[in-house]
Amino acid sequence: MRAPNVIVILADDLGYGDLGCDGGTIIQTPNLDRMAAEGVRLTDFYASANVCTPSRAGLLTGQYAIRHGLAHEVLQPADVKGLPPEAVTIPKVLGPAYASALIGKWHLGHVAPHWPPTRYGFDAFLGLPYSHDMTPLALYQADGAGPLIEEPVDFARLTERFFAETVAFAEANRDRPFFILLALTAPHVPLVPNPDDTSGSAAGLYGEVVEEIDRNVGRLLRRLGELGLDDDTLVAFTSDNGPWFEGSSGPFRDRKGGAAWEGGYRVPFIARQPGTLPAGTVSAALASNLDLLPTFAAMAGVELPSDVEFDGRDLSGVLLRGKPSPHEEIVLFNNAKVAAVRTERWKYVVRTYYRTYDLNLARYGYPLLFDLARDPGETYGVGSLHPEVALDMQARVARAAARYEPLATAFAPHVAPASAVDHPD
Known part of the structure; x- marks a missing residue:
C-alpha cells in the first residue's frame, strides 16, 4: 500500500x-x-x-x-x-x-x-x-x-x-x-x-x-x-x-x-x-x-x-x-514562560498582559481557573468553586515550568529588562 x-x-x-x-x-x-x-x-x-x-x-x-x-x-x-x-x-x-x-x-x-x-x-x-x-x-x-x-x-x-x-x-x-x-x-x-x-x-x-x-x-x-x-x-x-x-x-x-x-x-x-x-x-x-x-x-x-x-x-x-486525544493536557507558552495549561475541561491561566507588562498572576495571588465546557470565552474564574481542581492545575503548571523553562537558559534570547516585567504602574 x-x-x-x-x-x-x-x-x-x-x-x-x-x-x-x-x-x-x-x-x-x-x-x-x-x-x-x-x-x-x-x-x-x-x-x-x-x-x-x-x-x-x-x-x-x-x-x-x-x-x-x-x-x-x-x-x-x-x-x-x-x-x-x-x-x-x-x-x-x-x-x-x-x-x-x-x-x-x-x-x-x-x-x-x-x-x-x-x-x-x-x-x-x-x-x-x-x-x-x-x-x-x-x-x-x-x-x-x-x-x-x-x-x-x-x-x-x-x-x-x-x-x-x-x-x-x-x-x-x-x-x-x-x-x-x-x-x-x-x-x-x-x-x-x-x-x-x-x-x-x-x-x-x-x-x-x-x-x-x-x-x-x-x-x-x-x-x-x-x-x-x-x-x-x-x-x-x-x-x-x-x-x-x-x-x-x-x-x-x-x-x-x-x-x-x-x-x-x-x-x-x-x-x-x-x-x-x-x-x-x-x-x-x-x-x-x-x-x-x-x-x-x-x-x-x-x-x-x-x-x-x-x-x-x-x-x-x-x-x-475517532479515538480520544493522546493528550492529558496542552501547555501554552508566552515566550519562554508557561502561561497556561489546558485539560479536557479546565484551563488554568497564570500569565497575561496589562498594557505592555507581562503579568505573573500568581505573584498577585490571582491565578485563574476556567471551566471551558461552560465558559469557552474565559470570562469567569471559578477556582473558588473548585479548589481541588485549582490545586491539580497549579501542580500541572509547576511541573511544566520545571520541565521546560530551564531549557531557555541554554540560549541567549532577548528579554525585557527586569524593571519592565511583572511591575505595572
Missing part, C-alpha cells in the same frame, strides 16, 4: 472564527467548509505558540520552540539566529522515500547556517525568508543543488503563485509519496487582494484574501482529483496562531500575541483524505500542531527517532477512528 502524500496548508494569522465550518458567517469559505464536510474537523486544536516563529518551529519539529532557542517572540530581519540545523523535522523523519517542498513563508532563520530551508530536509523551496511586512524582501528558490535564485515579490499574486507551485510539485512527483508545507503569507498584513478576483467580500480586504485562499483550496482539491491523487493525499489546513488586527477569534478571548487566552492559540484544523479519513467527523479531542510530525510518521509507517524527545503525539487514532 502506498504511503500517503501529505499537504499542509498553513495560513498566517487566520482566526478560529473566520471559516464557516467553525461558525463564521461573514467571510464565505465554501471550499474549506466542503473540505471539513468530507473529512475531519478538530474543534480544540492549538498552535504551539501565540506568534509566528515559535509556532512554525513547533509544527515542523514536533517540539516546543523553547527546545530550539526560538521561544522568544518573532525573528526580525536583523536577527542571525534560527532553527538549529540539526533539528529533526517532518521531511527528515519522512526520509528520502518522500519528495518534500516548502512553498511560502519560512521565518525560522534567514542567515546561514539557518538558510535556506533545504538545509532542513526539504528537496525544494520557493518562498519568503520571513513575514511579508518585513524588509528587505525578495522571493527565493532553492533545490539543494544549484544556487539560490532571487526574484522580486508580486504581493498581489503570492497566494496564487504558492498554490500553483504546490500543484506543480504534486504533478512532478505524482509517482512517489510527497510532503508539501504550503505556508501562506495571507491573511497576515499587508492585505493585498488579487486583482483578478473582483467579487469582493463583506469582510473587506481581510475577507477578500481569505476568500482567495478558499478558492485556491478548491482548485487544489479538484486538481488532485484530476491527477488521480485525491484518495492518496492527506490535505490538512490550519493557522500558525490567532488573528492579528483583523479576523475573528470566534467565541474565544483575545487574539494573536495574547499571553494565555484561547484566541491567540486556538486555530482551525481540517484534515481530508477520501476513503481513509471518515467524512463529516467533528472531534473535540485536544490536539496541537506539535502532533503533525508524529501523526504523519505513523500514517507513513515511519519510526520516530528514539533519541529525540517529542512533545507532540500521534493523532492518527483520532483522525482515522
Whole structure:
C-alpha cells in the first residue's frame, strides 16, 4: 500500500472564527467548509505558540520552540539566529522515500547556517525568508543543488503563485509519496487582494484574501482529483496562531500575541483524505500542531527517532477512528514562560498582559481557573468553586515550568529588562 502524500496548508494569522465550518458567517469559505464536510474537523486544536516563529518551529519539529532557542517572540530581519540545523523535522523523519517542498513563508532563520530551508530536509523551496511586512524582501528558490535564485515579490499574486507551485510539485512527483508545507503569507498584513478576483467580500480586504485562499483550496482539491491523487493525499489546513488586527477569534478571548487566552492559540484544523479519513467527523479531542510530525510518521509507517524527545503525539487514532486525544493536557507558552495549561475541561491561566507588562498572576495571588465546557470565552474564574481542581492545575503548571523553562537558559534570547516585567504602574 502506498504511503500517503501529505499537504499542509498553513495560513498566517487566520482566526478560529473566520471559516464557516467553525461558525463564521461573514467571510464565505465554501471550499474549506466542503473540505471539513468530507473529512475531519478538530474543534480544540492549538498552535504551539501565540506568534509566528515559535509556532512554525513547533509544527515542523514536533517540539516546543523553547527546545530550539526560538521561544522568544518573532525573528526580525536583523536577527542571525534560527532553527538549529540539526533539528529533526517532518521531511527528515519522512526520509528520502518522500519528495518534500516548502512553498511560502519560512521565518525560522534567514542567515546561514539557518538558510535556506533545504538545509532542513526539504528537496525544494520557493518562498519568503520571513513575514511579508518585513524588509528587505525578495522571493527565493532553492533545490539543494544549484544556487539560490532571487526574484522580486508580486504581493498581489503570492497566494496564487504558492498554490500553483504546490500543484506543480504534486504533478512532478505524482509517482512517489510527497510532503508539501504550503505556508501562506495571507491573511497576515499587508492585505493585498488579487486583482483578478473582483467579487469582493463583506469582510473587506481581510475577507477578500481569505476568500482567495478558499478558492485556491478548491482548485487544489479538484486538481488532485484530476491527477488521480485525491484518495492518496492527506490535505490538512490550519493557522500558525490567532488573528492579528483583523479576523475573528470566534467565541474565544483575545487574539494573536495574547499571553494565555484561547484566541491567540486556538486555530482551525481540517484534515481530508477520501476513503481513509471518515467524512463529516467533528472531534473535540485536544490536539496541537506539535502532533503533525508524529501523526504523519505513523500514517507513513515511519519510526520516530528514539533519541529525540517529542512533545507532540500521534493523532492518527483520532483522525482515522475517532479515538480520544493522546493528550492529558496542552501547555501554552508566552515566550519562554508557561502561561497556561489546558485539560479536557479546565484551563488554568497564570500569565497575561496589562498594557505592555507581562503579568505573573500568581505573584498577585490571582491565578485563574476556567471551566471551558461552560465558559469557552474565559470570562469567569471559578477556582473558588473548585479548589481541588485549582490545586491539580497549579501542580500541572509547576511541573511544566520545571520541565521546560530551564531549557531557555541554554540560549541567549532577548528579554525585557527586569524593571519592565511583572511591575505595572
